[in-house]
Amino acid sequence: MAHTHSGGTDVEATLEPVRFGLVGYGFGGRWFHAPLLGAAPECAFLGVVTTSSERRALVAGDHPGVATFASLEELKAAGAEAVAISTPAHTHSELTDRALELGLGVVCDKPFAMDAAAARRSVELAERSGLPLSPYQNRRWDSDFLTLRALVADGVLGDLVRFESRFERLAPGDGPGAAGGGTLRDFGAHLVDQALVLLGPVASVYAEWRLRDNGLDDDVFVALTHRSGARSHLWGSWSQGAPGPRFRATGTSAAYVNRTLMDIQEDLLLAGHTPATLGGEWGTEPAERWGKVYRGDSGETVPTLDGAWSTFYPAFARAVRGLGPVPVEPRAAVATAEVLDAARRSATEGVVVTLG
Known part of the structure; x- marks a missing residue:
């Protein structure tokens, strides 16, 4: 999908680019956030907060002219208006809250917080401060998920x-x-968010996992019963030699199956492409990656819609300027964290957890 000013109004055509910083330059910051910030005309990519000399050198090589800073305070002093946080998970809440206290709009990568209580504190701080805050749920704009939502609609x-x-x-x-x-x-943060977008609030949660030698959970399975009665079955794993279909969505009259492992936008970014370099070719899935609608044995191929991660930062920039809503409501991060909290309890205790 080409990068455009959604709506195309005269006001937005003259939108002053939002001065945006990035905290962290690990895998996510380097490959997922920096290229999309740099490609968005609505954003002026001001600099990266990192204290690592190695990562400062990477920033200089990847984005000549983009500054590096030692702290959020330095970034703010340089004129930043908003920041994207892409650091280790356990630092997200502290950095989100500090950025909000400095008067910055905040995009925070997943997991938004380590638990629902911390997520709620950040959201309430943003509400009191009148500042835009959004969890980075870019997977809502995956090609296959957009296609599934369109089929449902x-x-x-x-x-x-x-x-x-x-x-x-x-x-x-x-x-x-x-x-x-x-x-x-x-992975669960994205899986649960997509399930909530598609099927609404959750009534109960059951989960299983395997703990690795490093103490981290993997091979996760989460079963959600939504208040509507529909069910979501979600799998996340870094140790699966035979990954299953990305989606199988079953309705009362047909089912949609997409066997592609992941949306193409990740591969494009890792190959050095951006929405700015590819233009109208951005997010386009080749025909061999398209899914099918099944009614029994016969499957009918359905063209996959273009992925649109390129729309996230422009939408957030418009929110900073008061021209529209944030791309993902901050309360959605609290709802996702509540489900993940329940899933952790379920996997640990072997119980089904009911949500209020």
């Missing part, structure tokens, strides 16, 4: 009764490090 599947969703990979060694806070918090 158009009534192609009938009433959705079961949603099966997987983030499964095979990672060498002992899987991901502690930065993600475990597979349930890391």
Whole structure:
């Protein structure tokens, strides 16, 4: 999808770019946030907060002319208006709150917080401060998820009764490090958010996991019963040699299956492409990656919509300027964290947890 000013109004055409900083330049900051910030005309990519000399050198090589700073305070003093936080999971809440206290709008990567109480504190701080705050749920703009939402909205599947969703990979060694806070918090944040977007609030949660030698959870399975009666079955793993279908969504009249492992936008960013370099080709899935709608044995191929991660930062910039809502409501982060808290309790105690 081409990068455009959504709405295309004269006001937005003259939108002064929002001066944006990035905290952290690990894998997520370097490959997911910096390229999208740099590609968005609505954002002026001001600099990166990192104290690592190695990562400062990476920033200089990747983004000549982009400054580095030792602290949020330095970034703010340089004129930043908003910040994206992409640091180890356990630091997210502290950095989010400090940025808000400095008067900065905040985008925080997943997991937004380590538990629902911390998520709620940050959201209430943003509300009191009148500052824009958004969890970085870019996966709402995955090509396959946008396609599934369109099929549901158009009534192609009938009433959705079961949603099966997987983030499964095979990672060498002992899987991901502690930065993600475990597979349930890391992959689970996206899996649960998508389920809530699709099927609404949750009534009960059941979960299983395997603890790795490093003490982190992996091979996670979460079953949600939504208040509507529909069910979501969610899998997350860094140690799955045979990843299952990304989606199987079953409705009363048809089912949608997409066997592609992950949306193409991640691969594009890792290959050095951005929405600015690809233009209209950004987020376009080749036909062999398209999913199918099934009614029994016969499957009908459905073209996958273009992925649109490129719309997140422009939307947040408009929110900073008072021209629209944040791309993801901060209260959504609290709802997701409540489900993840319940899933941790379920996996630990072997019980089904009811949500109020």
